[in-house]
Amino acid sequence: MSAHAGTAPRTSISLETRLRATARSEWIKFRSVRSGPAVLLATAVILPVTAWLLCAYYRNGWATMSPASQASFDPVFISLRGIEGAQLLVGAFGVITATGEYTSGLIRGTFIATPQRAQVIAMKAAIFAVVVWAWCTLLSFAAFFIGQALLSNPAKHVAIGDPGALTAVFGGGLYLTLIGLLGLFIGVLLRRTPGALAALFGILLVLPVAIGLLGGKNSAQLAEFLPDSGGEEIFKLLHGGAYTLGPWQGFAVLAAYVAAAAAPAFLLVRRRDA
Amino acid sequence: MTSETMPAAATSSGRRASPSALLRARAVLSAEWIKLRSLRSMLVTPALAAVFCIGWGSLVCLRYVNTWPTRVAAGKAGFQPLDVNFNVLVIGVLFFGVLGALVVTNEYGNGLIRATLAATPQRGLILAAKTALLTLIALLSSAVLCFALFLAGQGILAGHLPHVTLADPGVLGRVLGAIFYLTTASLIGLFTGVIARSAAVAMSCVFGVFLVLPTLLNSLHGGVWRHTVPYLPSNLGNALWLSHAGSLVRPTVAALGLAAYIIVLGVLATYSLRRRDA
Numbered sequence: 432m433s434a435h436a437g438t439a440p441r442t443s444i445s446l447e448t449r450l451r452a453t454a455r456s457e458w459i460k461f462r463s464v465r466s467g468p469a470v471l472l473a474t475a476v477i478l479p480v481t482a483w484l485l486c487a488y489y490r491n492g493w494a495t496m497s498p499a500s501q502a503s504f505d506p507v508f509i510s511l512r513g514i515e516g517a518q519l520l521v522g523a524f525g526v527i528t529a530t531g532e533y534t535s536g537l538i539r540g541t542f543i544a545t546p547q548r549a550q551v552i553a554m555k556a557a558i559f560a561v562v563v564w565a566w567c568t569l570l571s572f573a574a575f576f577i578g579q580a581l582l583s584n585p586a587k588h589v590a591i592g593d594p595g596a597l598t599a600v601f602g603g604g605l606y607l608t609l610i611g612l613l614g615l616f617i618g619v620l621l622r623r624t625p626g627a628l629a630a631l632f633g634i635l636l637v638l639p640v641a642i643g644l645l646g647g648k649n650s651a652q653l654a655e656f657l658p659d660s661g662g663e664e665i666f667k668l669l670h671g672g673a674y675t676l677g678p679w680q681g682f683a684v685l686a687a688y689v690a691a692a693a694a695p696a697f698l699l700v701r702r703r704d705a
Numbered sequence: 706m707t708s709e710t711m712p713a714a715a716t717s718s719g720r721r722a723s724p725s726a727l728l729r730a731r732a733v734l735s736a737e738w739i740k741l742r743s744l745r746s747m748l749v750t751p752a753l754a755a756v757f758c759i760g761w762g763s764l765v766c767l768r769y770v771n772t773w774p775t776r777v778a779a780g781k782a783g784f785q786p787l788d789v790n791f792n793v794l795v796i797g798v799l800f801f802g803v804l805g806a807l808v809v810t811n812e813y814g815n816g817l818i819r820a821t822l823a824a825t826p827q828r829g830l831i832l833a834a835k836t837a838l839l840t841l842i843a844l845l846s847s848a849v850l851c852f853a854l855f856l857a858g859q860g861i862l863a864g865h866l867p868h869v870t871l872a873d874p875g876v877l878g879r880v881l882g883a884i885f886y887l888t889t890a891s892l893i894g895l896f897t898g899v900i901a902r903s904a905a906v907a908m909s910c911v912f913g914v915f916l917v918l919p920t921l922l923n924s925l926h927g928g929v930w931r932h933t934v935p936y937l938p939s940n941l942g943n944a945l946w947l948s949h950a951g952s953l954v955r956p957t958v959a960a961l962g963l964a965a966y967i968i969v970l971g972v973l974a975t976y977s978l979r980r981r982d983a
Contacts, residue, residue, distance in 0.1 A: 466905065481921065485921075488927070488930070491927070491928070515920065515921060516913065516921060519909050519912055519913050520909060523905050523906075526905065534814065625803075628904070629803065629908070632799075632908070632912045632916075636912060637799065637916070640796055644765050644795075645768050646765075646768065646772075
């Protein structure tokens with residue numbers, strides 16, 4: 432209200448100009464997150480190395496595997512399983528992209544410069560998403576090709592042109608991007624690094640284990656609708672489970688969690704102190 | 706390292722009456738105690754660990770009681786009351802790792818570490834005091850947690866299902882083993898925090914080592930994996946309280962292995978703290 436009164440006297444900046452300026456400033460801040468390059472580099476190690484380790488292991492042990500486990504073997508998922516480790520780093524990167532600014536106090540300067548707080552958060556998320564998506568998709572392809580090269584005959588392997596393979600490999604990059612965004616929005620919500628990290632890892636990693644401990648059919652059904660096991664369907668070729676969520680259905684589950692974190696983040700960032 | 710720090714220490718002690726080693730150790734201990742006491746996560750983390758572990762552990766036992774009649778004979782024969790009761794420690798250990806990590810990274814986060822190091826240039830002594838106090842706190846809180854978890858879980862199982870008491874052979878040893886594991890996890894968190902100097906990195910390491918690594922690697926059994934995977938910190942720790950050891954190492958080896966992790970990480974952390982900027 433008062434903001435409106437303040438902007439009325441001078442020529443108001445067009446939305447486009449403001450968005451461009453916000454994008455520039457968010458890009459500078461994103462670039463200067465200290466652990467950013469380290470996280471992206473570590474991801475570049477984890478994905479190919481895990482693909483190499485796991486695929487070499489399964490190729491060597493292929494002859495000794497039972498027919499049942501040979502049938503349920505998912506060559507695409509195995510080559511992309513490093514994502515399960517990389518998600519820790521990408522998720523933490525998302526968290527500190529948001530909370531780092533609160534810790535250093537820079538967020539106050541940011542919000543004074545751009546009182547349109549929702550636009551700031553949207554631009555922050557967009558820049559994060561584009562960079563992480565491009566990088567992780569590249570790594571996903573690298574892991575896939577390394578893995579499939581190792582899984583030679585007689586072990587089960589697929590080519591990039593085989594049905595579902597391309598979706599799964601692109602899915603790996605998309606999955607990591609959404610995990611990072613989940614971390615970013617949780618970071619905006621909680622504004623503190625340890626709390627936000629604990630919340631993200633709790634939802635992502637602890638919840639599936641905790642539900643698994645209960646055992647039984649209901650727990651298994653419930654687990655399919657967790658962000659981690661739901662989202663993983665997009666980089667799997669074979670889909671099991673009680674509900675047999677397909678790649679995009681599983682991905683929608685993860686996207687719903689991200690939306691559920693984003694909505695209160697956008698709402699609260701406008702109403703709360705920085 | 707000592708050769709570098711010695712001259713400074715010698716000149717300063719030459720000019721003014723140097724505090725005796727004992728006095729200095731006491732001062733450092735009380736300083737560290739004040740910092741620990743006033744750290745919010747110091748109270749919140751063990752409390753959350755206890756609430757979650759005892760609550761969820763009881764829920765798991767309750768579920769076994771409720772679903773027992775529908776379980777197959779093989780499942781009933783393989784039922785291990787303490788394993789079912791303590792399985793929740795797979796998650797509980799994360800709280801203790803994070804507790805250790807936050808003790809020191811919090812200080813790096815708010816910059817207090819620089820004042821600490823300026824006040825006590827004997828950086829090794831600071832780490833020793835932190836280690837001692839954290840060990841004490843983790844030992845006490847994990848002991849309360851494990852015994853309460855045991856009593857709650859076995860209380861639920863008693864009368865319906867096979868259950869154990871502390872007097873049964875080996876049971877007390879496994880409860881104590883769980884306490885040892887949780888305490889070492891907090892020290893691993895502490896040393897990782899000193900090396901990482903950032904809450905985000907240290908917490909990611911704790912979750913990575915205790916949760917993601919076993920998820921990724923525990924399905925590998927052949928070849929070189931058979932001789933390495935059981936030595937992951939999480940698998941060593943689980944060997945201390947799981948009865949169905951399977952591919953896990955013997956408890957004595959597990960305890961020694963965890964001790965080795967602590968010593969190696971402790972040395973690395975001491976080196977890192979003495980050599981690097983705060």
